[in-house]
Amino acid sequence: MTEYGRGPGSEPWHPEDPLFGDQGWGGQQPAHGQSQYGGRQQDPYAQQQQSQDPYAQQQHDPYAQQQDPYAQQPQYQQQQDPYAQQPQYQQQPSYDQRQSSYDQRQDPYAQQPAYDGGWDTGQPHAAVPYEGQPAAPYHYGETNDYYGTPDAYPPPQPPGRREAAPAQAPEQNPDWDPEVQPEETHPFFTGADDGKAKDDEYDDDPRESRRGDGGERRGKGKKKKGRSGCACLVVSLVLAGGLGGVGYLGYSFYKDKFGSAPDYSGSGSGSVEVEIPKGAYGYDIGNILKKAGVVKSVDAFVSAQNENPKGKSIQAGVYLLHGEMSAAEAVKMMVDPKSQNLLIIPEGTRNAAVYAMVDKKLGLKKGTTQGIAKSKKYDLGLPGWASKNKDIKDPLEGFLYPAAYPVTKETKPEAILEKMVSRSNEEYKDLDLAGTAKKYQLDGPWQVLTVASLVQAEGLTHDDFRKMAEVVYNRLKPDNTATNRLLEFDSAFNYLKKQSEIKIRSNEIRTNPDPYNTYYHKGLPPGPIGNPGDEALRATLSPTASGWMFFISLDGKKTQFTKTAAEHEKLNEKFKELHGLD
Template identity: 50%
Template sequence: MYGDGGWEGQQAHIGQQPAYGGQPQYHPQQPQQPQYGEWVQEHQPGYGQGQYPYYDEQGHQQYAGHPQQQYQHHGTWEASGPHGQMPYAPDPGDPYGQQPAAYGGEQSDFYGGDGSYPPPQPPGRRRPEPEPEPEAAPEEEQHPFFTGGGDDDDDDEEHELHSRSDRRGKGKKPTKKGRKRRNGCACMVVVLVLGGAVGTAGYFGYKYYQNRFAPAPDYAGAGIDETVTVEIPKGVGGWDIGRRLKDAGVVKSAAAFVHAQNEISGGNSIQAGAYLLKKQMSAASAVKMMLDPKSQNNVVVTPGERNAGVYEAIDKKLELADGTTQKVARNEYKSLGLPSWAQNTQYAGEIKDPLEGFLFPGTYPAAKGMKPDSILKQMVADAKSRYDASGLTAKARSLGLNNAFELVTVASLVQAEGKTHDDFRKMAEVVYNRLKPTNTETNQLLQFDSTYNYLKGTSNIHISLKEINSNSSPYNTYRHKGLPPGPIGNPGEDAIMAALNPTHDGWMYFVATDGVNNTEFARTNAEFLRLKEKFNATSGN
């Protein structure tokens, strides 16, 4: 720019030899003048560290005392000729030719002005005045918000832009039309923002109304022909059920389902399980169908049921070939979640089914497309959870047993031999009394028909002595002392509680005197014989 003197002036200023011969040149008619690049602030207090510019007749910018060629470089004008002495003597009538520029210094302005930039030109060297521009047609008066009137920031911006344009020798003064265009855009942005805010508030207001007062979205009718199976786990409430149905395409919203549940009698009694439902059903239709047992794709394990019956039910529900689930249980039982104490017993090699006693009674989802192992895992997980909650391992020792596995076996015997809830605690005492080493009545033989029937896969109460005595299986408790190798069924909650808390009345014998539900108990062998006679009379033996 004007004050840096170009590349050569910078080199001279930092102590290097000036260009073009390396020596300063002198004019014989006038005293030595400093080179252009040596005019620093300490020597000349002018603006930009140089002379004030003026313009020749062709409009080129020049400096007083420095006639030199100009060229445009990166948008600014810089000197291209050598920086030597002034070739002309100073003009006596030109104070700028003999002294430094006064702008910003201590000397007064030649024209008595305010020191504004650019300064007025010396007499005789002013740039020709530009012809006045024709006056623009008067604009229609508008509100100051749209015209920019009264905006101090716009005035400052206009002044700054005007000053920079003059300094660069180019640029135009911002017009009111430009300001109006900018303010018009700003107005449009404000309108759009306000419109968006109003629209957003309206949307959320509508959603609030819909959530609070409008009916929940719902389908109409009993659904379309397409069906889907929905699994409802244990412990979930209406909202969770509704969300699962919505995700499966059964109902349109969870809120509609919950509302229908509350309106329909028994709607809140929907149980866990798998349900075969239609898609796009009204919420009321879905609730009614879920209350109908025909829609439920479940396997129900009843207390005391043997695993063989559970496997058959799973095959049927999953529409698998007979024996498929039993094969999975036999081959994969170690990966189905059994507790460690169930797989490490003294009877491990003699157990008929390692999962027996661990398919906990309850209702489990079982629909076509599901895998047998996933259903078995859920049953085993429920059993493990219940057994852990009951503290079987800690209580087994106090009852004279070796481990929790034996306690589950006792519970299965109680469940199989007891006929009613009231029988269970007495039946548990019979088992524990017969296992005692001091038992001289049966000599630690349980003599239970249920263990032999489990071995044979039957439920026969009339077993001949010849048949019993001929079978040497460890499940034959008429011949083998102590407990069978493992559970003989899946005990329910009542049987487990009874095994943990037996009576202490000295019961040693029992007989189902009516052959069905009426079980009577005895303490001595004599009492037992009388009960046996009663049974024979009732059954026709």
């Protein structure tokens, strides 16, 4: 029995009882040294149980051990709930929420906050039981169980499970249904501020319960739906706007990344000259074409280039295309060599022929480029090892590297010549011309370049080039007695004569004193007789070592090499017979 219980006598309820009792009742307090239980011995287990079950002081049924002599006294059933005036028990149901104090009696086994030793009545508090003592079981003795009868009210519930009771008992309130789920009471939808309901949110029934901590609210009163509907509408509009924005951004992203790129249709019209620099690929080419008005977008060109099997073969150069043409048609034209506006210099071409080609390509008067080359020959970037021998017919010979050069209508002749010389310097830098000259006892890179020009002019195939290089080196040797260091190359004589003939009479070729006539002068001519290509240059650096000394081509398509003069003379006689020479 806790200190809130009653003794076996017929004493009235203790004035500090939190469940029952009139706060205004001026009950007598026990005198000094006298037990508050009227002289009766206190239950020794009451204080122990108090320390273990902190809620026993508040919730223990005072009627558990004896009959309530006041059961017939209505004034105690009509007493006010002391919880309504005590701030620490604001969560307890008020008197208005129940007809009788017995309707909402608490479960003695539910967990409640520990009792602090007394009620704030202004009176001295009773001694707090010692903590840590083991709890003793409740002693019901032989008292009657008033909760076990059919007419009894249901047992009390712990504070954690208390809810506002209906205004009437279940059997008296037919509208109450424990299975019906409560309405939504979240402050966002009810419109409560800081979890507290406002008085104007409920009407009809003044007895509607309201928990001060913003918890559930129940009752027969009707909520006002205005704020809840507005809140839902605002949330819906915000969500709809957010989803719409996300959808638009997603569509834009998909269109930019995965949609078809803007493109023209058809083959276009007009003529557009476009120059593609060296090292330009994919997007670089697309940007150039877009700026020139050929294609509509870079992505369209890149896509068309990837779809065309030959799209990756587009080289640097100048292309003659059409304006506003589809990307696919632009790629198709660019992979066709005919569409390129290039000046193509074949391997072995002499400078005189190169000048004429430049004049024709640029629409210049004949001899214009040759005149510029003669006047600016030392201003075009020749290397330091280039010879300045007075017998050289053209100092630029051998430095107009054979390749394809892009040109436009605005290109100047000196600009093209400068590109050619620059290209030759790049190619020669990668070759060990100085080392080769030293190896074969030549006077520097200049003479190696001259040998390469002879190999290019006389050879027909790559295999011929290497054998032809060996013939040159063998005839240049000091111990050569077969030709006495004479090269005897018809190509050198044709160069000085500015011709390309294979039918040259012996008396003419052996009597011409021109420094480029290798039938008349020993050793190499003063300079290159043409512009050798890469194969001839590399063959000059790596000739065969089979002892070839002579060569002749009977039909101009195939070259035959021999090692002795006797073998060569037989082929030479046959050549004269075929061409009617003496």
